[in-house]
Amino acid sequence: MEIKPYIHTVHYYETDKMQVTHHSNYIRFMEEARIDFMEQLGYGFEKMEAEGIASPVMSVTCNYRKPTTFPDKIVITLHVEELARLKMRFGYTMKVGDTVVCTASSQHCFFRNGRPVSLEESLPDFYEILKAFLKEEEK
Amino acid sequence: MEIKPYIHTVHYYETDKMQVTHHSNYIRFMEEARIDFMEQLGYGFEKMEAEGIASPVMSVTCNYRKPTTFPDKIVITLHVEELARLKMRFGYTMKVGDTVVCTASSQHCFFRNGRPVSLEESLPDFYEILKAFLKEEEK
Amino acid sequence: MEIKPYIHTVHYYETDKMQVTHHSNYIRFMEEARIDFMEQLGYGFEKMEAEGIASPVMSVTCNYRKPTTFPDKIVITLHVEELARLKMRFGYTMKVGDTVVCTASSQHCFFRNGRPVSLEESLPDFYEILKAFLKEEEK
């Protein structure tokens, strides 16, 4: 399965008085890229909602390597860093051209109708797909 | 009834690469000031919700007079510009020190349980209070 | 000259607890669309900066017709509403499918090296291009 990277073009209003993209915005770019990734996997927001599944963010980590600014095109690729019974972690690599500008991760759990559930049991097909995106060294 | 002006201290992340407060943020300052104003009048968000009343924004206008930046303290005063059967308009004056930096207005209607209602009939007490904030020339 | 409309896909983080796009974000969509429009006209940000020209926002008006939400695709078209010696006004029409969700305008002046200038004298070619986008009834 071939996944296209997500591209976020930095908006003027995302810069700050240091003339670079404000660091808080990368957390939003992660969400954009994650939603696009899930959509490409066939498990977009609407499908998840229809299944009664929510996957709130438990934690984020973001390492800022190089500043970006308007109107840079940030190319974001995702992989699965961890896939456990009740939670999972996505990894993100953000590049402008060949330069890595940010690496990041976000941890998620899964709720169905307000109760934590095992993804493997609730959505076994999706679980198998995600497994294929575990980086080799992390399998 | 004495209303205290609302103060918004500009945050670093609200500036842009022109090194001034990004113009979109003033619309947010208006919301902050309006919610505070309603609270001071005794008709805060929770009370309105308990009454089943929502007052969505129908339109906004914002005139940028002077740039502001982090960490300016913007002092915002409100008045009622128009009070009609099905809609009303708030006016906003924003100052830093003695300088007017922005004047603005927002128009609202009122819904109860998803249907437009007359404020005068739904919340007559509140209607009377708002009337007192109509600028003299507009009464 | 054929201009392609600008498309903004509403992000999850642009919604609010009313489950719709927060009204302040439309001001940002206007900026995105305006920058794209200028770029298509051949007068993008970089070119304007190279010419030493800045065009700050003097005022905005935004009329909210219908709510939008994640992940609506908002299609934004621009035209020139007013073109005077020292200022101009863009008009915006935002649609989701066939439904107009928002109409808006923004007024701008032009500065070269910190001083207000006439666009017609500073950038006569650009002035002529903009003139072609004046709506018939406004010429």
Next chain:
Amino acid sequence: MEIKPYIHTVHYYETDKMQVTHHSNYIRFMEEARIDFMEQLGYGFEKMEAEGIASPVMSVTCNYRKPTTFPDKIVITLHVEELARLKMRFGYTMKVGDTVVCTASSQHCFFRNGRPVSLEESLPDFYEILKAFLKEEEK
């Protein structure tokens, strides 16, 4: 030295369609609280700028414990988690009432005139003050 905690009242526009504070905003609350903390220590933004010192964010980590929403008052306390030659890390605890809603950290380096510098050598007084805020177990 007694430091007052920083209080951020969640704004309506900071919520999302899950009806809670969008997770990206906590990164902004951290910045607000950090700037206030530095100000209270006598090393506010203006003083740092006058000294030619910038302290960009190298990384952030944010653990979301409990959702918050408009109009919660989030009380934020800071401590120093790490103080090394070329970088330091702040820790943040965010509470609503007695409930910890978020714990976080941010790592910073120091630049003077665009070059990385040792805080201990550049601003020895500030370095000593920060040392006093190292948590006991981390000294």
